[in-house]
Amino acid sequence: MIIVKNTVKITKGEAHKLTDRFQQTGLIDSFPGFIDLDVLINRKEGDTDEVIISTRWETFEDFSRWLGSDEFRQKHKHGKKQPDFIQSSVITTYDVAVSRKSIVQKENVS
Numbered sequence: 835m836i837i838v839k840n841t842v843k844i845t846k847g848e849a850h851k852l853t854d855r856f857q858q859t860g861l862i863d864s865f866p867g868f869i870d871l872d873v874l875i876n877r878k879e880g881d882t883d884e885v886i887i888s889t890r891w892e893t894f895e896d897f898s899r900w901l902g903s904d905e906f907r908q909k910h911k912h913g914k915k916q917p918d919f920i921q922s923s924v925i926t927t928y929d930v931a932v933s934r935k936s937i938v939q940k941e942n943v944s
């Protein structure tokens with residue numbers, strides 16, 4: 835299992851402009867090998883905030899296939915002309931060495 839994070843530097847106070855775009859189901863959600871994603875905000879001191887899109891995949895090959903897919907292209911059509919509030923973007927890939935979850939039984943809320 836791997837985690838790939840896209841760390842995006844955003845103009846202070848404008849993180850919601852990016853995070854809002856992730857509220858709805860997109861094209862990644864049914865892509866083979868995709869497990870889940872979190873969109874995180876780091877409200878930093880200074881004049882930028884950080885939004886981290888953290889995605890979890892079965893294998894690096896699955897992520898690579900998505901990166902080369904029409905599904906990725908369709909959601910990144912902005913190409914080189916990215917939205918004004920995005921200042922920079924850094925991609926980091928991690929192997930998941932250990933993963934643990936709570937063993938407390940959660941109540942079934944249906």
Ligand code: HEM
Nearest residue numbers: 838839840855859860861862863887889909916920923925
């Ligand atoms: C320069 C690089 C990138 C920039 C500036 C960027 C920015 C964006 C933006 C603005 C959207 C929203 C599109 C919309 O309005 O629907 C988006 C979608 C997305 N981005 Fe990126 N992105 C970049 C590369 C990546 C990479 C390498 C990843 C891998 C972690 C990633 C993960 C995602 C995901 C998961 C979505 C949602 C796709 C979906 O819902 O199907 N992005 N990105």
